Amino acid sequence: MDIIVCVKRVPDTSEADVVITGKDIKKDDLPFEINEWDNYAVEEAVQLKEKFGGTITVISVGDEDANEVIRRGLAMGADEGVRIYDPAIEGSDGVTIAKILAAAIKNMKYDLILTGAQAGDLGEGIVPVALAEMLGIPHATLVTGLEIQDGKAKVKRELEGGLMEVLEIDLPAVIGIQTGINEPRYVSIMGIRKASKKEIKLLGLDDIGLTPEDVGEAGSLTVLEELSIPPVTKVAEIIEGDPAEAASKLAEILKEQGVL
Amino acid sequence: MEIGGETFAQKFDLFTCMQCGKCTGGCTVSLKSPLNVRRMMREALIRESSDVVLTMKELWDCTTCGTCTSRCPRGLDPAEVIIAMRGILIEEGRGVPKTIMEALESTVKNGNPWGRSRMKRTEWLQDFDQEVKDLTDGKSAELLAFIGCTPSYDPRVQEVARAFVRVFNAAGVDYGILGTEESCCGSEMHAMGEEGLFEMLVEENLELFNEFEITKMVTISPHCYNAFSNKYSEYGDVNFEVKHYTQFLVDLIDEDRLKLTKELGKVVTYHDPCYLGKHNSIFDEPRKVLEAIPGITFVEMDRSRERSLCCEGGGGMMWNEGAEGERTAVVRVRDAAEQGAEIIAVACPFCMLTLEDAVKTAGYEGQIEVKDILELLSESL
């Protein structure tokens, strides 16, 4: 079974003080990593390969730094790595990224395409479903359970309230993977170093039949105008003191408020 | 069974093992964990395929205290055999406890295993009344004080880092730190079997130390000391002299540069950390330093020096649940109570954390305190 996994390199802003510079944030001090959802997608692909055999191609749209996450995919068990980049791609919106991936993927052989349901940085959740539409194949996103049998995928989609939607879709298809679908394996540094020996194929716009006008801000139907820090609407009353003091005060407050 | 192109037998000289069992006999966790060191030595020798390792979850119970290695009559290194078997699990990516995976991934990402941002590594200096030179700020100093990840990030151990500063400043020592450019020494990464990550940290750190032309270093943690002293040379050129702070302090005391005036008036015992004691035979220096503190009645525990009972803090145990059963740290607190100790003096961040926890679990809160030697010195300044 041949699987393509689309991955993205994203900054980890969880502990950071975000600083806006122009139409982006300052990223020099931020640690980068593979998009968490995509990591689950790669693990899912590797588990399917272990079960059914076949090949896995990891593909990413991004500059040289994106090689890091492609290499990690290779170290996890993927066979080929592909990177698509041209400076004109900067400023592309979600649909345009899907367009770029579709342009590359339509020339590849595949039974299944996996990608994270959304990315931790921009959180749009557009790529998997847009990609499927562009390739003219079925899709399902927010998938937390995936079983392949006889050329079909039985998927469980995560709905709100702890409910799941169960579907069967024909392959080839695009599946948007939700976190928690599996337990990603550990990727060792030695594993990544070995994977670094493998060549990552670099594709430019010419290779995939697109022009600079097809991508970037020019090729996108949505444009980022401005970034701002969300206004703080409510601020909790912070209880001061060392842990023991603060805990005591809190208990008193709960009593006073009639909550206990 | 192979490792890095040779068999375990070749790399660790396993045919020399006579299966006497002294290793298991001294193992810290042998009473509660299925971990059987003697058996591991045998499995590593006779197995062709490393698949069997995938079934050995008990490999993660080892604290790498090195008691087994120090007891082996044939001079073999069972602790390293266990670490190498962990390495097989690491390379497989399976059978590695999730929390250990996270600690390792955090080290790659943030330069520390605690999941904290690199940019917050110097937060322990905030609201601190002492001056500390940051070498990355263009300042220079003769000596590098390698703070370490746990003193940098853990709230309790940050107090030890601050005590270090007070003591070294009071003694007029010229030193600097690497601030947010300091990364994990890698000692625990090696112990957890992630040798590739360890090698990467060695390369990066040696480059960093060369950049700042470091020739002398002092560490707070015995784990950092051990890594720099004994393990770094395997992967690069170590162009600096490194001491643990207890060794450095002995010199300061001999030169009369440390003025300790306040009497502490306490009964103090000392818990030998495995990475200073068993691994590096540093037993006397910490005791000399404690002796220099006025008003201390020093008592020795029965299991001391080479026989010190490991606190179960090393070998990845800070990020791993370990075997069910009584924590050795709790046993240790009782050892101290038996001697009438009011304070257990430690010289290692992991011992600090495990023993403090154990004081509460064992029910000695209010009776026994755990303090780093640096904290005792600081109180006596």
Add this chain to the structure above:
Amino acid sequence: MSEIFVLAEHRNGELRDVTFEMLSGARNLADKMGATVTAVLLGSGVNEMAEKLKSYANKVLVVDDPKLENFNAEIYQKVLSKLIKDHKPVVTLIGHTAFGMDLAPALAVELGLPLATDCIDLDAVDGRLVVTRQIYSGKVNAKVALKGDQFIATVRSGAFSIEEGALNGEIVTESVTIEDVPYRRFLGYEEAEVGEVDITQADYIVSVGRAIKDQENIPLVQELADVLGGVLACSRPVVDKNWLPKDRQVGSSGKIVKPKLYLAIGISGAFQHVAGMKDSGLIVAINKDPKAPIFNVADYGIVDDLFKVVPVLKEKIKEIKG
């Protein structure tokens, strides 16, 4: 006059809140754009639901067909696509929900229309749709403009409040020939593991996040929950790591809770979690990070290490309860 389409989301015969939220938000947008609001209801046997939508929209456009009984992204896409081509609404709003995410991007690509997702605000500037959405885990707001003259946007649940409608929308039924979609078959709904605890019924909830660090630390917070006579819940990462079962998850992809007291311990307060608990009576947060977004939702907060605070808090509450 142009229309703003709002796709009504329903499940098992019930209209979901996001529908009314979007309709409320659409009214303001409609005023700015000189448009009317049309609720688009696709389903089977939906008369009752159509009636409920009347007061919120100028028109309720219904397509009633057995094939539309259960949400199926491909089928809904075909019907919605035809309606949009015929009626040319200036804006189409879809909930940014599990249904919406499976549908909107494909719809936008098919029609060649711009799409902005997970919007928390909608505005019109010179006849064009300009949205606000959040990025970097809610730390940054982004203003995004859409090009062209017809727009599609998915709207975050809870971004708009439900305002009682005073309209009297006409119910208009259209019939659309619906092709079969043999390559995507809906098989049914399944409940995620049902445990013995229903957190939505609890008065006191102690909720724990990633900062609990290890499954072995769970008893610490369980004890606090016990002392309060409440239940233990959690944020998503705790479930992803299998430290607690899925039925304990509070958030937009878990359960919505409204207890008397919600104690968020070691939870950063990402929007998806907050959406699940923001209507709680009293919200208290314990978190080491003073900048954690949870402090913007909580009534009281302690900025400290949960491992230091929780044990003492447990003892103090025990004392008070006697």
